[in-house]
Amino acid sequence: MNPTLDTLLHRNSLRPNQMQEPAPSDAELQTILRAATRVSDHGNLNPWRLDIYRKPAQEKLVATLLDIWTQKNPDADAALTAKKTGFVARAPLLVMVSSRINRASSVPRIEQILSGAAVCQNLIIAATALGYASCWLTSWAAYDADAKQALNVTPDDEILGFILLGSPAASASERPRPPLDDVVVWHE
Numbered sequence: 546m547n548p549t550l551d552t553l554l555h556r557n558s559l560r561p562n563q564m565q566e567p568a569p570s571d572a573e574l575q576t577i578l579r580a581a582t583r584v585s586d587h588g589n590l591n592p593w594r595l596d597i598y599r600k601p602a603q604e605k606l607v608a609t610l611l612d613i614w615t616q617k618n619p620d621a622d623a624a625l626t627a628k629k630t631g632f633v634a635r636a637p638l639l640v641m642v643s644s645r646i647n648r649a650s651s652v653p654r655i656e657q658i659l660s661g662a663a664v665c666q667n668l669i670i671a672a673t674a675l676g677y678a679s680c681w682l683t684s685w686a687a688y689d690a691d692a693k694q695a696l697n698v699t700p701d702d703e704i705l706g707f708i709l710l711g712s713p714a715a716s717a718s719e720r721p722r723p724p725l726d727d728v729v730v731w732h733e
């Protein structure tokens with residue numbers, strides 16, 4: 546089968562706890578990032594940013610999220626707190642994709658965000674094509690004003706994804722995909 550279609554037709558997410566070292570090498574990551582940023586983009590605005598976190602930066606990010614989470618959820622139990630804050634360091638590499646909306650442009654905000662979503666999906670596809678595992682998460686942190694500020698994302702912008710990457714440590718369980726007849730309408 547055509548290798549691009551093979552990747553697209555067989556991609557599955559793996560949870561961060563199903564990933565292990567190594568992360569993509571620097572050279573592989575460059576390729577993944579080039580593929581990720583080669584997206585459709587109305588107005589050629591590049592209205593997105595990619596923040597790369599490796600360890601120890603991932604651990605510092607956990608500490609930042611922990612401060613914010615515990616202030617807002619002082620009664621949360623330790624397991625929940627660890628889950629809600631530790632996810633960003635639970636895989637070998639984290640890429641945060643966020644919008645950088647160009648407000649001077651007439652291109653609608655939604656279209657600039659959609660271009661950023663394409664960045665996320667291209668990133669995942671490229672990592673999959675190189676044999677890496679990936680998972681696109683948002684969690685509470687993408688929508689928390691203080692977390693956004695700590696991550697240098699303005700209130701007007703959006704955290705589009707925390708994308709975790711690593712080597713597969715398990716095989717993905719196949720989940721049902723929608724029958725085409727459920728989601729496709731043919732017009733003749």
Ligand SMILES: Cc1cc2nc3c(=O)[nH]c(=O)nc-3n(C[C@H](O)[C@H](O)[C@H](O)COP(=O)(O)O)c2cc1C
Pocket residue numbers: 556557558559680681682683684685705706720
């Ligand atoms: C924008 C976006 C945000 C997501 N955020 C989360 C999340 O916070 N937690 C989660 O468990 N899954 C989240 N997911 C879903 C997973 O990334 C994944 O798509 C899902 O587990 C299905 O697996 P699949 O990619 O193999 O279809 C998100 C997906 C998208 C597109």
